[in-house]
Amino acid sequence: ISSVVPYLILPIFCLNVHAIIFVYDVTSLASFESLPEWIEECSRHSVPPMVPRILVGNKCDLRGAREVSTLLAQRLADSYNFPLFETSARDPAEKEHVDAIFLTLTSTHLKGLISIINFFYWQPFLQAIAFGKQGLYCTLN
Ligand SMILES: Nc1nc2c(ncn2[C@@H]2O[C@H](COP(=O)(O)OP(=O)(O)OP(=O)(O)O)[C@@H](O)[C@H]2O)c(=O)[nH]1
Numbered sequence: 001i002s003s004v005v006p007y008l009i010l011p012i013f014c015l016n017v018h019a020i021i022f023v024y025d026v027t028s029l030a031s032f033e034s035l036p037e038w039i040e041e042c043s044r045h046s047v048p049p050m051v052p053r054i055l056v057g058n059k060c061d062l063r064g065a066r067e068v069s070t071l072l073a074q075r076l077a078d079s080y081n082f083p084l085f086e087t088s089a090r091d092p093a094e095k096e097h098v099d100a101i102f103l104t105l106t107s108t109h110l111k112g113l114i115s116i117i118n119f120f121y122w123q124p125f126l127q128a129i130a131f132g133k134q135g136l137y138c139t140l141n
Pocket residue numbers: 002003025058059060061062087088089090091
C-alpha cells in the first residue's frame with residue numbers, strides 16, 4: 001500500500017481481498033514507520049484474520065541509502081506474525097524474491113481454504129460423534 005492511497009479508497013480495496021502485501025521502502029524510515037497505521041486500518045475494514053498478510057521491504061538495491069535494517073523490519077514482522085521479504089523491483093538478481101513473495105501468499109491462501117473446506121467437511125461427522133457420545137452417556141445414566 002503506498003502512502004498516496006487515500007483513506008477513502010482503502011475500504012474498496014479491502015472488499016473481497018484475498019491477500020495483502022504491505023510494501024515499505026528500505027531507504028525511507030518514514031514509509032516503514034507508517035506501516036502499523038496501514039495494518040490497523042486494514043483490520044478496521046474487517047479484512048478477515050485468515051487473509052494472508054506479508055511485509056515487503058523494496059529497493060534493496062540502493063544499499064548505501066538504506067534507512068531500515070533487516071533486524072528492525074523482522075521485529076515488526078514478528079510482532080504481527082507476518083512473513084518478511086526484502087527485495088528490489090529494479091534489480092533482476094532479486095527476481096526470485098518477488099516470485100517467493102507470491103508463492104508464499106498463494107500457499108498461505110490455499111492452506112486457509114483447505115482448512116475451511118476441512119472444517120465444513122468434517123464438522124457434521126464431529127457433531128455426529130459428539131451427539132453419539134452424548135446419547136450414549138444419557139443411556140448409561
Ligand atoms: N532503485 C529502485 N527503485 C525502485 C524500486 N522500485 C521502484 N523504484 C522506483 O521508485 C519510484 C516510485 O515507484 P512507484 O512504482 O511509482 O512506487 P510508489 O508506490 O509510488 O513509491 P514511492 O514513490 O517510492 O513512494 C520509481 O521511480 C521506480 O522506478 C526498486 O526496487 N529499486
